[in-house]
Amino acid sequence: MSALRFVAGRLAGLVATLLIVSFLVYGALFLAPGSPIAYLTRGRTTSPQDVAAIQAQYHLDKPFLVQYWLWLKGALHGDLGRSIIYRQDVTGLLGERAVNTCFLVVAAAAVILVVGLPLGVLAGLRPGWLDRGILLGATGAMAVPAFVAAVVLVSVFAVQLRWFPVFGQGQGLGPRIHHLILPAAALALSFGAYVARLTRAAVRAELASEHVQTAESRGIPRAALVRRHVLRNASIPIVTVSGLTVGGLIAGAVVVEQAFQLNGLGSYLIAAVGQKDFPVVQAITLLFVTAFVVINTLVDLSYVRLDPRLRQGANR
Amino acid sequence: MTLSAAAVPDAPAAATGSRARRSGRWFSRLGVGGWVAVAVLAAVLLTALLGPLFVTTDPNSVNLSYAYVGPIPGHPLGFDGQGRDLFARLLHGARTALIGPAIVVAVSTVLGAAVALVAAWVGGAVDAVVARVTDAMFAFPGLLLALLAVSLFSPGVVVAAVALSISYTPYTARIVRSAALKERSLPYVAALDVQGFGAGRIVVRHILPNILVTVVAVATLSFGYALIDLAALSFTGLGVQPPQSDWGVMVAEGVTGIIAGYPQESLFAGGLIVVTVGAVNFLGDRIEGASGDPR
Amino acid sequence: MTALLQVEGLRVHLPVEGRPRRVLHDVSFEVAAGEALGVVGESGSGKSMTARAIGRLLPAGARAEGVVRFAGEDVLRLGGQALRRYRSGGVAMIFQDPRAHINPVRSVGDFLTEGLRTHQRLGRADATRRAVELLADVGIEDGAHRMGQYPHELSGGLLQRVMIAAALAAAPRMLLADEPTTALDVTTQSEVMAILDRLRREHGMAMVFITHDLELAGAVCDRTAVMYAGSIVEQNASARLHSHPLHPYTQGLVRARPDIAATTRLVAIPGQPLSAYEAGDGCAFAARCGYRTDPCTTQVPPLRPWGGGWTSCLRVAEIADRLAPGVEEASHG
Numbered sequence: 001m002s003a004l005r006f007v008a009g010r011l012a013g014l015v016a017t018l019l020i021v022s023f024l025v026y027g028a029l030f031l032a033p034g035s036p037i038a039y040l041t042r043g044r045t046t047s048p049q050d051v052a053a054i055q056a057q058y059h060l061d062k063p064f065l066v067q068y069w070l071w072l073k074g075a076l077h078g079d080l081g082r083s084i085i086y087r088q089d090v091t092g093l094l095g096e097r098a099v100n101t102c103f104l105v106v107a108a109a110a111v112i113l114v115v116g117l118p119l120g121v122l123a124g125l126r127p128g129w130l131d132r133g134i135l136l137g138a139t140g141a142m143a144v145p146a147f148v149a150a151v152v153l154v155s156v157f158a159v160q161l162r163w164f165p166v167f168g169q170g171q172g173l174g175p176r177i178h179h180l181i182l183p184a185a186a187l188a189l190s191f192g193a194y195v196a197r198l199t200r201a202a203v204r205a206e207l208a209s210e211h212v213q214t215a216e217s218r219g220i221p222r223a224a225l226v227r228r229h230v231l232r233n234a235s236i237p238i239v240t241v242s243g244l245t246v247g248g249l250i251a252g253a254v255v256v257e258q259a260f261q262l263n264g265l266g267s268y269l270i271a272a273v274g275q276k277d278f279p280v281v282q283a284i285t286l287l288f289v290t291a292f293v294v295i296n297t298l299v300d301l302s303y304v305r306l307d308p309r310l311r312q313g314a315n316r
Numbered sequence: 317m318t319l320s321a322a323a324v325p326d327a328p329a330a331a332t333g334s335r336a337r338r339s340g341r342w343f344s345r346l347g348v349g350g351w352v353a354v355a356v357l358a359a360v361l362l363t364a365l366l367g368p369l370f371v372t373t374d375p376n377s378v379n380l381s382y383a384y385v386g387p388i389p390g391h392p393l394g395f396d397g398q399g400r401d402l403f404a405r406l407l408h409g410a411r412t413a414l415i416g417p418a419i420v421v422a423v424s425t426v427l428g429a430a431v432a433l434v435a436a437w438v439g440g441a442v443d444a445v446v447a448r449v450t451d452a453m454f455a456f457p458g459l460l461l462a463l464l465a466v467s468l469f470s471p472g473v474v475v476a477a478v479a480l481s482i483s484y485t486p487y488t489a490r491i492v493r494s495a496a497l498k499e500r501s502l503p504y505v506a507a508l509d510v511q512g513f514g515a516g517r518i519v520v521r522h523i524l525p526n527i528l529v530t531v532v533a534v535a536t537l538s539f540g541y542a543l544i545d546l547a548a549l550s551f552t553g554l555g556v557q558p559p560q561s562d563w564g565v566m567v568a569e570g571v572t573g574i575i576a577g578y579p580q581e582s583l584f585a586g587g588l589i590v591v592t593v594g595a596v597n598f599l600g601d602r603i604e605g606a607s608g609d610p611r
Numbered sequence: 612m613t614a615l616l617q618v619e620g621l622r623v624h625l626p627v628e629g630r631p632r633r634v635l636h637d638v639s640f641e642v643a644a645g646e647a648l649g650v651v652g653e654s655g656s657g658k659s660m661t662a663r664a665i666g667r668l669l670p671a672g673a674r675a676e677g678v679v680r681f682a683g684e685d686v687l688r689l690g691g692q693a694l695r696r697y698r699s700g701g702v703a704m705i706f707q708d709p710r711a712h713i714n715p716v717r718s719v720g721d722f723l724t725e726g727l728r729t730h731q732r733l734g735r736a737d738a739t740r741r742a743v744e745l746l747a748d749v750g751i752e753d754g755a756h757r758m759g760q761y762p763h764e765l766s767g768g769l770l771q772r773v774m775i776a777a778a779l780a781a782a783p784r785m786l787l788a789d790e791p792t793t794a795l796d797v798t799t800q801s802e803v804m805a806i807l808d809r810l811r812r813e814h815g816m817a818m819v820f821i822t823h824d825l826e827l828a829g830a831v832c833d834r835t836a837v838m839y840a841g842s843i844v845e846q847n848a849s850a851r852l853h854s855h856p857l858h859p860y861t862q863g864l865v866r867a868r869p870d871i872a873a874t875t876r877l878v879a880i881p882g883q884p885l886s887a888y889e890a891g892d893g894c895a896f897a898a899r900c901g902y903r904t905d906p907c908t909t910q911v912p913p914l915r916p917w918g919g920g921w922t923s924c925l926r927v928a929e930i931a932d933r934l935a936p937g938v939e940e941a942s943h944g
Contacts, residue, residue, distance in 0.1 A: 127671075209711075210706065210711040211711065211712055213668060214706060214712045214774075215714075216668065216698075217668055217698060218698060218699060218703070218777075218781070219695035219696070219697070219698030219726075220725065220726070220729055221695065221729070224729065228717070229714055232714075232717070233716055236716075306716065307716055308718075308761040309715060309763050
């Protein structure tokens with residue numbers, strides 16, 4: 001029964017956080033110097049009709065909270081405003097780009113799961129030179145920001161070796177994957193290293209724990225011991241790290257998309273900031289933050305499955 | 317439960333206060349690697365501060381006939397795509413690359429620690445509110461907040477640094493809060509409380525010094541993250557503005573060079589970022605006492 | 612008849628702050644089939660290490676030398692299949708803190724049946740049935756319900772009973788009990804000890820019972836060995852150990868126990884207990900001993916038979932009658 005209470009609590013927290021965050025994103029407009037309308041029309045030649053349109057779009061004649069509520073309602077219905085630059089619905093402008101960003105983030109996550117996680121487990125299970133090597137490598141890789149990794153990868157693999165294209169995302173599934181490899185690798189590098197290190201620490205901690213000693217003392221074979229006790233218990237902190245990492249991936253995707261000139265939400269965000277197309281900036285920021293919060297909530301909810309202690313309420 | 321039979325139980329912590337209980341130890345936790353990291357960082361810092369005084373080459377003087385020329389006497393690293401001296405640019409770029417993170421760390425650490433200490437001591441509704449707000453702020457990756465801020469005001473390091481400071485405060489606050497809570501539950505705090513010492517005095521003169529190691533560790537790691545975030549922002553053109561040299565800017569400007577077959581600018585600037593962040597991370601790990609190599 | 616367990620010259624080194632330090636110094640004793648031996652000592656005495664060495668559970672980096680023979684096999688040299696057989700049918704260990712030693716994210720039923728399913732190849736239904744029987748043996752009647760519960764839902768005493776039940780599942784010939792009741796409150800302690808004692812006798816199992824409580828060891832064990840600084844300083848039948856200690860340390864332990872009828876001040880042993888590597892030349896206890904003389908500080912005294920038991924006190928012949936508790940301790944020097 002308490003599992004239900006835990007889930008309900010987390011969902012309530014999700015809604016609360018989203019409300020706070022969306023409030024911030026909307027209210028940010030009013031932090032800009034000058035009045036909102038002055039800010040939104042700054043640096044552009046605008047006709048009175050344009051001004052009136054913007055006024056209507058943002059309901060600037062109404063009280064602040066009503067404005068926020070109307071905007072939020074619109075967002076929930078898929079209306080993310082109109083781009084000032086393109087005079088089109090933002091939602092339409094984002095559609096394909098969102099798909100591209102998804103591809104990138106999923107690809108990077110796949111690399112982390114397939115490379116980073118197993119390396120961390122390996123390092124945790126086998127102390128020795130392999131472990132030290134992986135630790136050293138991971139510590140070094142963590143210091144390489146995604147954009148530096150992008151630039152190095154481009155230099156070596158695209159320009160020198162010509163194995164991969166430099167920019168763009170290609171047409172068709174095959175070329176798209178081909179174009180995605182370097183960006184995914186650049187994005188995955190530092191986060192994968194972080195995951196590897198934490199996985200290693202979690203596995204090590206479990207391996208040294210007393211309940212594993214009990215299993216050892218009963219003659220449980222090593223393979224079963226690792227699977228049923230070490231990995232099973234380490235999965236909790238590992239899942240935690242994974243949730244945080246996805247958030248970092250979303251932020252890192254912004255820079256990687258710019259570096260590789262991929263047509264995604266991230267590169268569009270940067271362009272919109274440069275062009276001062278605030279509705280677009282708001283919309284993309286809101287999307288990113290929502291994704292981040294939703295993913296973390298899903299991670300939290302998975303704990304109910306993984307940790308029976310939560311089903312009773314407080315963690316003992 | 318203890319694996320080592322050699323453990324002789326420690327004398328219980330006296331209620332006479334424990335200000336210097338653990339503060340001396342962190343120097344010894346550094347180890348060889350830790351001191352190497354300190355040396356590297358000191359070198360970078362000194363070069364950033366004093367370098368421009370000694371190296372008089374102008375980092376901004378453009379001379380297209382020298383574009384991508386390799387090292388020549390007086391110009392140890394050669395030139396970038398606009399014929400500007402790379403060495404001078406890297407040197408001057410160090411300043412902008414390091415000042416931003418320093419500001420971010422200073423503000424977020426002080427603010428985050430203060431908020432955390434208050435929340436940990438007062439508890440109750442204050443603590444709950446702080447926890448909720450912290451959670452909400454966590455939803456905003458630093459870079460996104462910086463982008464939002466830049467779009468509201470104008471591109472530049474100051475705006476970005478302020479935004480990042482706000483973004484990093486909850487990170488610091490969360491870690492300092494759990495350390496403070498743990499410290500607060502120790503018997504000597506209750507003893508001091510009962511003896512009539514005021515909350516401020518207990519927190520500042522007893523709790524804070526004992527969790528100082530944690531605060532320093534968090535600050536160190538935050539420096540690395542801030543450096544990366546600010547450099548990334550400069551890379552996108554929304555942070556430090558050209559023609560000012562900054563490592564992030566140089567990585568971006570060097571991309572045309574890479575395609576033309578001259579990767580020096582990007583690689584040197586990127587390398588400096590990696591070395592600095594690596595040293596900072598390593599140092600932060602050591603200070604935390606959790607380098608991953610359990611003793 | 613040869614003893615079930617023979618420990619000869621067991622020496623263990625542990626890395627302490629990077630350097631190998633001796634924690635067990637030449638430990639030797641025997642346990643016959645069905646017999647219970649209590650091993651008593653304070654922290655640092657090496658009693659836990661002894662149990663772990665026998666159970667092949669020394670921490671990483673530890674080095675064990677000497678001979679530990681169980682049913683004729685040298686346990687310290689076992690590996691692979693043979694080691695698993697030893698652990699799953701020869702010896703079973705019961706640990707001090709059941710909450711730390713049972714996997715918190717797996718059910719009680721999983722804990723009980725893991726060994727049965729792995730070693731005895733029982734199917735799930737058979738293993739469950741057997742586990743419920745075992746729970747009944749330790750006094751848990753609603754076994755079927757308990758099987759589905761998780762460790763955090765059970766009290767410390769119940770969990771320790773579960774641990775005992777699991778140890779019995781493999782029908783071991785010897786139990787290694789490492790302070791099984793230390794983490795429990797006193798009432799629960801006696802319940803759990805009663806169950807352990809009864810089951811041990813019913814199944815005819817031998818036991819090595821580690822504890823810091825001399826009186827508890829005396830209550831459940833036929834013989835008791837007292838350890839100090841990594842060595843056994845005295846071994847005797849439990850009753851005689853209490854009434855006629857053959858070593859000043861044992862005398863100190865006996866006298867330090869609070870007695871409800873006593874009206875005089877408790878006599879504590881001055882000083883702090885040592886680990887093996889902290890002891891200097893000569894007898895490790897000499898620094899705290901009221902009977903020490905010069906030879907005590909120069910030679911390391913061996914464990915020798917005397918008066919029906921074993922002792923490592925050099926002066927036992929002279930001071931035996933003074934060691935009986937109740938006699939005032941001799942002054943120093």
